[in-house]
Amino acid sequence: MSKEKKKILIIEDDKILSNAISIALIDAGFEVIAAFNGEEGLEKVKQENPNLILLDLIMPKKSGEDVLKQIRKENEVPILISTAKEDPETVARCLENGATGYFVKSACTLDDIIRKIKESFEQ
């Protein structure tokens, strides 16, 4: 594993949640970049070239699914979908469209998220 800090992009419209994850990730030793909507997220992907993306599904304007598709056009970066809904179909679709994994916001702890990120890197 490289000693370099991994860059993680968080695309999440809820600021509080984004905040919480960021704190946890930074504490875990990752570099964190935040985007608060889909457009911004896409920009940041291009700009920052993150090692992993945490993508919220439900966002105003552009939906997480669309963003995913767009990212995947060019990038194979691991993407973890985060959702508060339990919308199995959408999740399934996303996984089909290239999402690496997913977590349900209220169901998992920050540690769970960090673990998942680490697992994704190990793949």
Add this chain to the structure above:
Amino acid sequence: MSSVKTKKFRSLLVTLTIVFLLLGLIIFLVSTGFEIYFNIESQGRMVNDQQHLIAQNAADAVKNFIENKFNLLETTVKIGNLSVIEKEEYKLILTKLIGFESSFRQLALLDAQGKELSTVSRLSSQLTPVIDEFKKQIGEDLFVQIDKGEKYISQVYIDPTTGEPMIIMATPVKNVLGDLKGTLIAELNLKFIWDLMDEIKIGKNGLAYVVDKQGDLIAFKDISRVLQNENLAHLKEVNEFIKKENSLNQDEAEILRGIDGNLAVTNHIGLNFPDWAIIVELPVSEAYSNTIRTIKLSGLLTILGIILITIISISLSKKITDPIIKLKNAANEISGGNLKMKINIESNNEIGELAKNFNQMTAELYSYTQNLEKKVAEKTFELKKEKENVERKVEERTRELKEEQARFLASVYSLSLGFVLFNKQHQIMLKNDAAKNILKLYGDDLNVEIITKTLENKVNIKKRAEECMEKGKTIELSEVEHGEFFIHLLFVPIVMIKDSNEVIGYVLLIEDVTRERKIDRAKSEFVSLASHQLRTPLAGIKWFIELLMKGKGGKMDKKALDYLQQIYISNERMIKLVRDLLDISRIETGKKFEINKQKIKIKDILESSLKETFSLAKKRKIKIIKNDLGDNFELWVDPDKLKQVLDNLITNAIKYNKENGNIEINCQKEKDKIIFSIKDNGVGIPKNQQKRIFEKFFRADNAIFKETDGNGLGLYIAKAIVEAHGGKIWFKSKENKGATFYFSLAI
């Protein structure tokens, strides 16, 4: 007489009559015939005898006459001593003789040489010497006889002058010594015989006549015929005589044509000397007059007899056939149906017996039919009663059915569900307004094609209906869209269950589920939204508490950490509740519940689940015993959901367990399933509440008492998850003895 019904029907009466008649006639005629025959025969014999006698008499008479004349001559010869006397005396004697006997016409005495010695004649004129005359007439025969010394008689000849029949007789003159000295010849006028003939009486109309061997008539009462020198050789009797050699043969009377040309009983007697015959005729009518009379009488009697016999035959036959006809008529009547018919035959013979038996039989038959009729009447009455009964019942039933039908129709019409009843041929037998309204087909006549078209051909009604009828099963079609509307279709086959399981048609139920769908959709959207909106802040709280508890927000003293812990637990509860509610919401809207089926190791899931519940278990001092965990089994399941189930069951096992209790966890393979079991020895589930354990929001009383924390949703969701995977969930429990929960999943 009876009518002819059968072929060749011969009336008995006629037959019998004919038989009797014939019998009678035959007997009668035969006897009469015999009688007549014998009569004829006896009469014939009698006549014959009579004739014979008369003939004989007549013959004798003639014979006597001739013999008489010969005697005269012989006497003259003897007395006159013609052998010795002188010539002159001859004339005297001859004259005396001729004077004596009127029948002598001429006399001549000849000597032995044939020389005329003397002649005497009645004839006035002196003719040629008599002897020459004689010779002319008779030839030399005379002398032949005389020479023999025998008498001689010539054939009859007719004197040309007088026409009278004459014969010549000659007798020899012999002296005492017997020497022939001469011949005495006499010419006899036979007409003197005629008187004899006259005297002969043969019955009333009988005839007698004399013929010579040539058949010339010598004597007959009809003198003219004699004088005509009639020859009767043509007559059979005469012919017989002529032919006869021995004239003396007895002759039988015969019926021949006689001298008068009539049939007569004819008899003749030959005289021999002279060679004449007396023929005696008795006309048949006289000879057999008796017989004829008898025959006539017989004839009359016969006719009378026939009439009598006929009458007797008829009456006798009638006597026989009448009773039979009576019987026959009676039988006809009876067979025609008149069983009261009695035969009135009194005769005390077999027919009478028969009639009696017949009557008996008829009487029995009658009483039998009477009986039968009575029984039939009774039965008919019974049947009528029954029929009335049945009719009444049918009426009742019909009324009941009508009422039922009315109720049914009322129900159907009042339904808010669309109801359309089809027969096997897809023809609509019954429909209600709701059906039309739902399909928005106002006023139109409904049929399968129109409905299919209305539904934009999304459903082929006919095809579905056929399927339904063939399988005999209900077919449900939800989510049929009809423009903006959602229709729920139900095809129900109409089966004649009791009789034959025959399908006679189908019912199409049409439910407008638009509102429900809309509600569902709204609900889904709400759920979707709610889950996001509720969870987001809950996640925020969770994570920041997590950070705080980790000390990322600064150092926390024990109390603060404790308080944070409480907050965290509460929050978790809320998160769980939100999740459960949203799960239920989703379960109830029927969305698919399993996604992301992955191949996962059971062991992993179990361990993960156990890890989470470990702290809770420890707190309650519950020991978890892991038994067979089926280490290497893999399942194709949704791991999160499965974890949810396990969490729930294990949590329950902990919550409702005794202090220091045990939990046993097992995982076993059985054929094509994996069976999980979680056993506790806690409060168990009371029997009367076991049925409701999987109900939404249900918590058993003892559970509530034991543990206030709990929303009653866990098992409901667990069941839904397990069943969504195609598995089963169940339990065994006794109050205060604990509970064991099982669920199975297919491999």
